Amino acid sequence: MSATELRVAEIKHTHWNSEVYEPSDDTFLLVDALQEHAPTWAKRRPRCVLELGSGSGYVITSAALLLRQLRPRLAAQVLAVDHSPAAAEATRRTLQAHQVSEVDVVVASLFGPLAERLKGSVDVLLFNPPYVPTPDDEVERGGIASAWAGGHRGRRVIDRVLPLLPELLSPKGELFMVTVTENDPKGIIAEMQPHGFQGRIAASRQADEETLSIVHLWRG
Numbered sequence: 001m002s003a004t005e006l007r008v009a010e011i012k013h014t015h016w017n018s019e020v021y022e023p024s025d026d027t028f029l030l031v032d033a034l035q036e037h038a039p040t041w042a043k044r045r046p047r048c049v050l051e052l053g054s055g056s057g058y059v060i061t062s063a064a065l066l067l068r069q070l071r072p073r074l075a076a077q078v079l080a081v082d083h084s085p086a087a088a089e090a091t092r093r094t095l096q097a098h099q100v101s102e103v104d105v106v107v108a109s110l111f112g113p114l115a116e117r118l119k120g121s122v123d124v125l126l127f128n129p130p131y132v133p134t135p136d137d138e139v140e141r142g143g144i145a146s147a148w149a150g151g152h153r154g155r156r157v158i159d160r161v162l163p164l165l166p167e168l169l170s171p172k173g174e175l176f177m178v179t180v181t182e183n184d185p186k187g188i189i190a191e192m193q194p195h196g197f198q199g200r201i202a203a204s205r206q207a208d209e210e211t212l213s214i215v216h217l218w219r220g
Contacts, residue, residue, distance in 0.1 A: 006065075006066055009061040009062040013097035017086065018144065019087075021056065021144065023055075025212060027055075027059060030176060031059055032203055034059075038066040041070055041071075045076075047075070047123055048122050049076055049079070049124040050081065052110065052125065054088070055091070055128070055147060058094060059126055060080040060091065061091075080103055081108050082107065088107045110161065120168070120171075122169050122173055123170050125169065125176070126175075127175065128177075129158050129178065130154070131150045131180050131182075132180070133152065139151040154183045155183055165192070165195070173219060175217040176202065176214055177215045178213075180210045181211045185213045186201070188215055199218070
């Protein structure tokens with residue numbers, strides 16, 4: 001099955017509110033990159049797929065639908081994690097609206113209580129981080145701002161997650177992460193090379209005044 005034939009989530013069946021990040025250009029670019037890459041999963045057979053910061057649930061629902069189409073009932077554990085109870089509820093509603101029941105939704109900061117259990121087992125990690133450069137104090141403000149406020153260079157949360165990848169990802173693990181120019185996406189790839197990762201820019205798009213890029217990292 002070609003990438004263009006693969007179905008993803010529908011915005012009309014996606015839920016969000018004033019407390020939950022609305023699907024936008026960055027969301028759609030991430031899903032476009034996944035749709036293009038997904039046919040490789042038919043052979044790689046990911047066993048654990050996790051989205052960090054699931055928000056409305058549009059991305060993790062799309063990932064679950066892609067897996068389902070590639071290998072019907074592919075035996076994969078699919079997880080959605082968000083620190084916001086409102087976002088977790090929106091994710092559950094979006095999954096239900098698409099009749100996707102195979103995703104477990106967890107409320108936790110970063111990986112929370114799952115961190116130890118997930119060590120070395122995550123095959124696909126999806127991450128649309130708070131990447132907008134802001135004063136550092138905005139990162140801890142909470143509410144909807146936590147979905148976009150990224151602190152210095154937009155890297156405060158990104159730089160908490162990257163060091164976790166060597167222990168978190170499986171031997172065939174890969175990361176798809178949204179970035180903007182200020183985050184230095186090519187620099188992120190270079191920074192991860194000494195830790196055994198290769199990388200590429202899987203997709204880019206101009207959106208308003210920012211250039212969005214999807215960083216794709218995988219074990220070298």
